[in-house]
Amino acid sequence: MGVYWQGLVEAIRLLLSGDREVLEVILRTLHVSGTATIIGVMIGIPLGTFIALVSFPGRRLTISIINLGMGLPPVVVGLWVWLTLSRYGPLGLLGLLYTPTAMITAQVIIAAPIIAGFTIAAIQSLNPKIKLQILALGASRLQLLLLLLREARLGLLAAIIAGFGGAISEVGASMMVGGNLKGSTMVLTTATVLSVNKGSYEMATALSIILLLLAFGVTVVLTVGQQRGR
Numbered sequence: 001m002g003v004y005w006q007g008l009v010e011a012i013r014l015l016l017s018g019d020r021e022v023l024e025v026i027l028r029t030l031h032v033s034g035t036a037t038i039i040g041v042m043i044g045i046p047l048g049t050f051i052a053l054v055s056f057p058g059r060r061l062t063i064s065i066i067n068l069g070m071g072l073p074p075v076v077v078g079l080w081v082w083l084t085l086s087r088y089g090p091l092g093l094l095g096l097l098y099t100p101t102a103m104i105t106a107q108v109i110i111a112a113p114i115i116a117g118f119t120i121a122a123i124q125s126l127n128p129k130i131k132l133q134i135l136a137l138g139a140s141r142l143q144l145l146l147l148l149l150r151e152a153r154l155g156l157l158a159a160i161i162a163g164f165g166g167a168i169s170e171v172g173a174s175m176m177v178g179g180n181l182k183g184s185t186m187v188l189t190t191a192t193v194l195s196v197n198k199g200s201y202e203m204a205t206a207l208s209i210i211l212l213l214l215a216f217g218v219t220v221v222l223t224v225g226q227q228r229g230r
Contacts, residue, residue: 122155
């Protein structure tokens with residue numbers, strides 16, 4: 001229990017003192033995971049909506065692939081992105097390896113299927129009669145789409161929350177493609193792993209507490225918006 005208590009005290013000290021290095025890591029974590037979530041939303045919600053509403057050959061297979069993507073091991077994602085962005089990879093000339101952009105790319109691959117899968121479930125769970133009622137009122141296709149998304153808004157916000165959770169909690173891929181470089185690609189998850197490897201368990205505990213507080217804060221904001229939508 002001593003390590004937990006000392007870690008809590010250290011976390012409070014770091015936050016109250018405005019430790020520059022820790023604040024930089026916090027902001028970078030928000031930037032990387034926040035950007036990945038936004039891009040994941042831009043990909044996942046339209047994709048999930050299309051799959052949920054449109055029948056096409058291979059639809060069940062596509063849903064199965066998305067469901068598989070919801071549980072992709074981060075290390076596998078990291079390896080694929082690393083091979084793609086490495087010096088001899090197809091995108092190696094861009095020089096993106098060991099940059100925040102590479103980390104965002106990996107987290108998008110993790111978050112997008114989660115958001116798409118939740119979106120499919122949210123829209124498919126709507127009462128089928130709603131679509132008929134909307135069409136009977138003379139709504140256009142665009143109006144139908146917007147009204148269906150409005151009806152599924154609670155599930156869509158749950159998709160965003162889950163996608164953000166998958167992005168901000170990821171560590172394996174970020175380590176592989178970001179390199180955990182101090183002042184450049186270090187985020188809270190990778191900084192925690194580094195502290196553990198150095199035997200600095202109090203600092204690791206403090207960073208994990210800060211990470212939990214950060215994730216909780218963002219989740220609370222999204223949850224408030226979700227529950228207001230009721």
